[in-house]
Amino acid sequence: MINLVVTNLHKRFGGLHVLKGVSFEINGPELIGLIGPNGAGKTTLTNVLDGAIKPNSGTVYLNGERIDQLQPYQVALAGLGRTFQVTRSFRRMTVLENLYVPALAMGREPDRAYIHGKAMEVLEFLTMDHLRNEFAQALSGGQQKLLELGRLLMLNPDVIILDEPFAGVHPRLMEIIYDYIRRVNDEGKAIIIISHQMDSIFSLSRRLLVLNYGDLIADGPPEEVKNDPAVIEAYLGAEEGEDEEAPA
Numbered sequence: 305m306i307n308l309v310v311t312n313l314h315k316r317f318g319g320l321h322v323l324k325g326v327s328f329e330i331n332g333p334e335l336i337g338l339i340g341p342n343g344a345g346k347t348t349l350t351n352v353l354d355g356a357i358k359p360n361s362g363t364v365y366l367n368g369e370r371i372d373q374l375q376p377y378q379v380a381l382a383g384l385g386r387t388f389q390v391t392r393s394f395r396r397m398t399v400l401e402n403l404y405v406p407a408l409a410m411g412r413e414p415d416r417a418y419i420h421g422k423a424m425e426v427l428e429f430l431t432m433d434h435l436r437n438e439f440a441q442a443l444s445g446g447q448q449k450l451l452e453l454g455r456l457l458m459l460n461p462d463v464i465i466l467d468e469p470f471a472g473v474h475p476r477l478m479e480i481i482y483d484y485i486r487r488v489n490d491e492g493k494a495i496i497i498i499s500h501q502m503d504s505i506f507s508l509s510r511r512l513l514v515l516n517y518g519d520l521i522a523d524g525p526p527e528e529v530k531n532d533p534a535v536i537e538a539y540l541g542a543e544e545g546e547d548e549e550a551p552a
């Protein structure tokens with residue numbers, strides 16, 4: 305049974321206190337939305353969870369194993385994978401080769417025929433089979449996002465964090481990403497979706513976490529969280545700030 309336990313995470317960048325004691329737990333194949341204003345610390349939390357940065361204090365356990373001091377590849381091996389807000393593919397490798405890399409590097413399934421078969425399955429699922437021999441750099445922004453989702457599947461993680469998967473994505477690709485999330489969740493994986501697109505978050509997730517400048521101010525069913533006064537205030541405050549014109 306999937307179990308992620310995040311306890312009292314603090315992260316400071318110099319004087320900037322970005323995570324102020326974040327705690328939550330995931331049990332089983334949950335589908336969770338993580339929302340919060342720009343700069344709230346959502347990506348930083350993701351970076352701490354996947355081992356890219358170390359917290360100043362606090363712990364993260366995945367399926368009983370402590371992962372907060374591990375390197376990203378070790379965290380991936382332990383079963384947690386993430387996508388990036390800005391996609392990162394191997395631009396001069398083909399789509400298919402991009403899918404081979406994580407599986408080969410992990411050594412989880414060293415059987416190359418198996419890896420090829422799995423990559424072809426992933427491509428078919430993402431409706432990208434016709435692109436398999438294209439260089440990654442030739443893909444559109446949306447297709448790069450799909451490729452990154454595909455690379456994640458090659459790792460077969462228990463917990464998946466998607467950092468802004470819908471940002472800048474064409475409506476047709478949006479449908480594919482929706483299907484991906486639902487299907488991968490049905491297959492028993494826990495998924496955290498970070499997004500500003502409330503319609504998507506509300507239609508997909510069954511639990512919402514709200515991060516507001518380093519504090520987790522709400523954690524519960526979307527309908528409840530939506531009406532939480534602290535959440536409403538955090539969002540209204542952010543909108544006012546964004547509406548202000550920058551000084552010339």
Ligand SMILES: Nc1ncnc2c1ncn2[C@@H]1O[C@H](COP(=O)(O)OP(=O)(O)O)[C@@H](O)[C@H]1O
Binds near residue numbers: 322340343344349
């Ligand atoms: N490596 C870093 N060094 C210094 N400050 C950072 C770094 N990464 C993020 N920050 C700051 O931390 C805050 C939270 O950023 P981030 O986690 O990207 O927010 P979100 O993803 O919620 O928009 C922002 O003020 C950002 O400028």
Ligand SMILES: [Mg+2]
Binds near residue numbers: 348
């Ligand atoms: Mg972010």
